[in-house]
Amino acid sequence: MSQAANILIACTGSVAAIKLPVLVSKLRESGRDLNIRIVVTKHAEHFFSTEDIPANVAHIYRDEDEWTSWKGRGDPVLHIELGKWADIMVIAPLDANSLAKIAQGLCDNLLLCTVRAWDFSKPLFFCPAMNTRMWEHPITAGQIETLRSWGLREIPCVAKTLMCGDTGLGAMAEVDTIVSEVLRWLTDANLRESLKF
Numbered sequence: 001m002s003q004a005a006n007i008l009i010a011c012t013g014s015v016a017a018i019k020l021p022v023l024v025s026k027l028r029e030s031g032r033d034l035n036i037r038i039v040v041t042k043h044a045e046h047f048f049s050t051e052d053i054p055a056n057v058a059h060i061y062r063d064e065d066e067w068t069s070w071k072g073r074g075d076p077v078l079h080i081e082l083g084k085w086a087d088i089m090v091i092a093p094l095d096a097n098s099l100a101k102i103a104q105g106l107c108d109n110l111l112l113c114t115v116r117a118w119d120f121s122k123p124l125f126f127c128p129a130m131n132t133r134m135w136e137h138p139i140t141a142g143q144i145e146t147l148r149s150w151g152l153r154e155i156p157c158v159a160k161t162l163m164c165g166d167t168g169l170g171a172m173a174e175v176d177t178i179v180s181e182v183l184r185w186l187t188d189a190n191l192r193e194s195l196k197f
């Protein structure tokens, strides 16, 4: 894909959302022509300052926008429009709560509606991030597998000392890993083809 690509970053309420500004900067510095938009859950906003992501860098969409932008019949529906706009979506981080909801088809916020209405001919990457205890809960593996079985691409979590001080699996993949996965998809036509159903 040589023309500008539209990337939608979906950010949920894991402490790894702290890295959202760095992820945005690294994507912008990657040398690729990228248009970036961000959709967040309410809890994600606890972990970063919107001042670190100026509006001219990437617009941030919140639940309220879904309702203020729709006044009546014929108006665009934001979660559908975001999905149409995006060439690629990356859920980074994907916390345990939103993972469970996606696996069950729930869609009670803007981010989840966008995921639920996703066009599966386009790639959707997800980057799980949770405490090791949550990661090791027996429900997690099945939920990850459900998403993978739909063709969504996991960028696996890594083991390290987590921000809470515990050590183990569950940390979000490194930002550099996420950026290189996105760039790999943008530059590799065969990979893009293989991601289609």
Ligand SMILES: Cc1cc2nc3c(=O)[nH]c(=O)nc-3n(C[C@H](O)[C@H](O)[C@H](O)COP(=O)(O)O)c2cc1C
Pocket: 011, 012, 013, 014, 015, 016, 041, 042, 043, 044, 094, 095, 096, 097, 098, 129, 130, 131, 134
């Ligand atoms: C300080 C703090 C850090 C958290 N970090 C994580 C995390 O890394 N992963 C996770 O799954 N949940 C984490 N949570 C819990 C989620 O924020 C919580 O489940 C929330 O309901 C997620 O909502 P959302 O999926 O709509 O963003 C954390 C909560 C707090 C208070």
